[in-house]
Amino acid sequence: MTQPTGSGKYQISLQAKVFLIFVILLLIVLGAFTVFVNWVVVKPLKDRTVHEKLEAAAKVSDQIDFYIESQNQLSQRILSSKDTFSILEQGYRSDLIYDRFHQRRRLKDIMFQAIGPSMNIKDMAIYDRDGSLFVSYLDAGNYPPSLRSFLDKSRSSGRWTGNGFILARQGNAISFIRSINNQNGKIFGYLSVQLDQAYFRSLTEGVATGEIYVLDEQGDSISGSIPAADKSVFHKPSAGNGVYADKHQNYVAYSRSDSTGWTTYLVTPKQSVLGPVDSVKYISILLITSLMLFSFVYIYLSTRNILLPIRKLRSQIWRINYSNMNVKMDNRPQNNELVLLNEAFQDMMERLQQSIEREKVALHEEVKARNSALQAQIAPHFIHNVLYLISIAAQEGKNGVVSEMCKHLSDCLRYIVSSPYAHVTLADELEHTKHYLSLVQQNYEEDLEWEIETDEFSRQIQLPRLVIQPFVENCVEHAFANTDPPWRIKITVKQFNGLWAVEIKDNGSGFPPDKIREILHNLRTSDADEPESRNQTAAIGNMGIVNSVNRLKLMYKNRLFFNIFNHSGGEQGATVQIIGSLAKDFY
Secondary structure (H helix, E strand, O other): OEEEOOOOOEEEOHHHHHHHHHHHHHHHHHHHHHHHHHHHHHHHHHHHHHHHHHHHHHHHHHHHHHHHHHHHHHHHHHHOOHHHHHHHHHHOOOOOHHHHHHHHHHHHHHHHHHHOOOOOEEEEEEEEOOOEEEEEOOOOOOOOOEOHHHHHHHHHHOOOOOOOEEEEEEOOEEEEEEEEEOOOOOEEEEEEEEEOHHHHHHHHOOOOOOEEEEEOOOOOEEEOOOOHHHHHHOOOOOOOEEEEEOOOOEEEEEEEOOOOOOEEEEEEEHHHHHHHHHHHHHHHHHHHHHHHHHHHHHHHHHHHHHHHHHHHHHHHHHHOOHHHOOOOOOOOOOOOHHHHHHHHHHHHHHHHHHHHHHHHHHHHHHHHHHHHHHHHHHHHHHHHHHHHHHHHHHHOOOHHHHHHHHHHHHHHHHHHHOOOOOOEEHHHHHHHHHHHHHHHHHHHHHHEEEEEEOOHHHHHOEEOOOOOHHHHHHHHHHHOOOOOOOEEEEEEEEEEOOEEEEEEEEOOOOOOHHHHHHHHHHHHHOOOOOHHHHHOOOOOOOHHHHHHHHHHHHHHHHHEEEEEEEOOOOOOOEEEEEEEEOOOOOO
8 A cells, every 4th residue: 555765755555545535535425324314314213202202291291181170160060059159158057967967968969960970080078168078979088177277378388379279189189179159259168079099090001101100399299109219300390391311311201281280201211212213323324334344345446456557557667777678568458548648648748838838939029029119119209309409509509518418318329229129127217217308408408307216126127128218208398388497307216015116297287188088098909919009100198108008018917007197286297107016916
């Protein structure tokens, strides 16, 4: 899987790289499949199983509520009989044994009519308003003789005010207790119904896998025998229903009744709840593991067969030296597509490299030719103007001025004719502009004032020749025609954050608005790369500016910005801005 290199280090072989790539892709696919199984199969199955347990607990709770509601309806039937109120009222006024016996018989008849033929209670009793036992339906003898202590305790604790009904534990029995009162709220006595524990057990048996427990609000057992040590596993519910896991790894589903306050708990071993879920999970893990092992073997063998021709070719190349150049190589067409592809790619790269070199040479020659042609459009016009100024000074007999002007002209001509397509620095271009302004000032004398602000940074900026002087010449020839002297020209060089800027500012009459639009339009339409731009007129103020900007574009391409504008705010004149970047494109 690894092999030593010339430096003694070990490098992973191509087969190992391909094998690792396929293994990583396989692990990603299998990981996605595992997530899919957990979210689409395992999680919904777990949620459904837990939901079924919650529904089973809620079903038992609803059946208990229905049973309690039936006792409430039973008590309502007894309270609906007006004889009940009159019998209890008479019971307070008579102490005769016969009258008491007769009153009890009548109350038992009323209870019999209310209960009907089906009886799912243990017993029923009526107490007078003092809480003393008045009559029992079955006379089972399990009722307490008085409810006085229960009534006092319930009222003091606030559990029951005497209205409605309350469920209370009396010994081992659970009783449904409510007051017997008329529409005006007058209490005549109390009705107590002992609930049937066997009926409770029938509701909780065989409902679902697990044990059913019913606890009241105090945590006492209503149904189901709970050891004292295990009562801690039953949490007091904070909501109507829910599911949690206890300390014994059991799932506990609970449902709390709003009418009775009792909570039904369904306790199921975790294995019983998650058994189907774990089966699906283990089968998925087994299938994924088997698939991974099979895929690893298959990928290893496949990569070995695919890369076998490359190994053979590499070993044969290593055995070739100067003494056995005529050794025959294995050219059997066995998986040689990679070899053919590599040969075709190398041949394509060689031909592409040759084409690029030819294109670079042709482009360089074309740029030099265009640069020389554009520069030649400007130089004759400049020489003509300077010679005209020298002739005027000679006619006026200014020999010293003529000598100085000839020296400046000599420097200018030397600058123009030396390597016309070679680039110069901005400092050289500004020095040539100084010679030009010195020549021009001999004609205008004190009426012309000029200033050049620059620094050492200008020696780092490369420019074509004669790109600054045409803008200065435009100021002299056109900007001051309709303004009074003194005429001022200021050239400023600035640099910041990898950018350089040259500003040429005058105090003349400025450009007419249509002239600025014409110049900017010509700059957009007459690109230096277009052949038709070579045939345009080289007039100063229009094509002189266009040619200078186009020559800058040949060098800077998308790293050049040009702007021209008249001054605002009452200030006369115009400004030409040339901004370039040393590295970053503007557009």
